[in-house]
Amino acid sequence: MSDIVIKAEKLGKKYIIGHQAERRGYTALRDVLMHNTRTMWNKTKDLITGKPIIQGDSIEEVSALKNVNFEIPRGEAVGIIGRNGAGKSTLLKILSRITEPSTGRVTIRGRVASLLEVGTGFHPELSGRENIYLNGTILGMTRKEIRSKFDEIVEFAEVKRYLDTPVKRYSSGMYVRLGFAVAAHLEPEILVVDEVLAVGDVQFQKKCLGKMGDVAREGRTVLFVSHNMAAVENLCRTGIVLEKGEIGFKGRVTEALKFYLNSVAEMIDTSNIGTRPDRRGEGQVRITDIKIKDQEKNENIPFPAGTKLFFEIDYKSGENVKNPRVIIGLYDLMNVGVARFDTEITGDLISVLPSSGRITCSTESAPLAPGRYFINIAFLSNGVIQDYLVGAVYIDIIGSDYFNTGKFFNESDLKLTKILIKHEWSVS
């Protein structure tokens, strides 16, 4: 059962975009006319010969994918991970034959169903029942298949009462449920799924993940793109990490995730916080350094859960900073806010700060669940944002004897909690 169902060889995809050249000095009408006539003529030629016309004076090729090679055996569930713009969607679009590659080739053995969107082709005026048939056919099911699975689909979507209501009257949740229900009942040999679980309520997301897990267990091949790392880890055995259009890593999913998270962290350069360009704000005050320490002044190490944390923020300004306010936000990998520290809440920042200095925020024992957290920092004065860094630094929390019992949550339980609360049980 280890035959290859998808084989990509030297796969590449380029997009051509045009740039308008910047004109300097004055422009003569004659030049403009000449220029336009010439481009007009060239474009007419292109149009007649069927070549694509590119708007702009200079042309730039952008590679969405470069030299991508991989093989996927039958029955494998593969997670494709990468930052936005790494080429995940392009890869899926090529595999589902929506767009063609510029170079290389893919050999696919088996029927592919791609699910790049929930409810593709739904028509708002049509009823739920009609849309099931419409959407099912669009996704490649035959009428007979749909009819035989119709009740199952309705049941899964939990929309029985509204079957004959036009979907424009559906709530967004119902809409998504119906769309996914149809897709979940596809029976292709290869299923390609893109990020569709980002929508819908948590309860239903779980149900979908369960369903997709079933699909994978039935021996069908699944390609799954998601930003939900937990979902990828749950569902997939192997992972492919894309970085700027190239394969950065392929292998076991846990290692792929580790590779990805490390590469995300590497992107955060903590050495040049003062000069990083990706910042917002007025700029009269500038954060020059951030350090996270524990009580023993250990710096930027993985901290055991429950450590008292010290955030040291160095700043610089042309003059005294009036009415300052500093906010630190902790975000998990899914970019969900976990904790927040705000001088406005504690009220212990003096009303005028010297033109440069260090502000320290010290916490009580921080009950954070093990994992990586990204830190956003904002520095305000007089209610105006002066400097704002997203993903300024990150902090790793590792397991510890937080509960003083010598026991700690295992890996899979930790996925279910973001904070640790000391607790005791009693019987009365």
Add this chain to the structure above:
Amino acid sequence: MNEIIIEAGRTEKNYWADIWRYRELFIILAWRDISVRYKQTIIGVLWAILRPFLTMIVFTVIFSRIAKLPSDGNAPYALMVFAAMLPWSLFSNALSESSNSLIDNSNLIGKVYFPRLIIPSATLVTAFLDFLISFIILAGMMVYYQFAPGWYMLLLPGFIILALLASLGPGLWITALNVKYRDFRYIIPFVVQFGLYVSPVGFSSRVVPEQWRLLYSLNPMVGVIDGFRWCILGVESPVYWPGFLLSLAVITLFLWLGISRFRKMEKTFADLI
């Protein structure tokens, strides 16, 4: 086990087999267009029938009463106009619908694979349905004028298909261009309006001087309309065969052009839409 190879510039060997495999999609897309139309407006459907009828009345008054143009043989002028109005509205509706079809279905193109040819072809069904409804009016008129059709009537389906193919060729080309250059859609209302007057809809094509008839038949709708009149009016309106063959050749040329242009551009649709 079917094996698919995806490669740059590769033309699928089984493209036409694929279209057959996706025939249910064709049916469901056509059904969707029709059912949405009926759900949204009854007036819209009525309008589709009324428009050719009203145009027929105006044309009859202008060309027959005012310009005093002759009819085909002894056929009532109104009937002769309506026999041309039918294929003309079939052609123009099919052309307008198909040339906007890709843009209207852009959400599908970016998200799923299927032979794109299905989208513009499915719109022909809607145009055909409108045609069938207006056909009832023709039947009513024939009863009113007590005009019995001959056996030629049995050949009508052939000309219906011809009218559809005549619209599909340019329709495919324009809808493909429309994906990239959205202003191509403005061509269609012009073509439809202009075509109504240069095609023999309000008058008989025999009004055209003999030496120009062959040239006139370069307009593919001349052959189609003549054919329709022949089927409906019978001996009163014999077909000018050299012209018909020329129209047929032009239709074939446009169809081939449309399909080949469409297929060439098809693979970039998803990148552009």
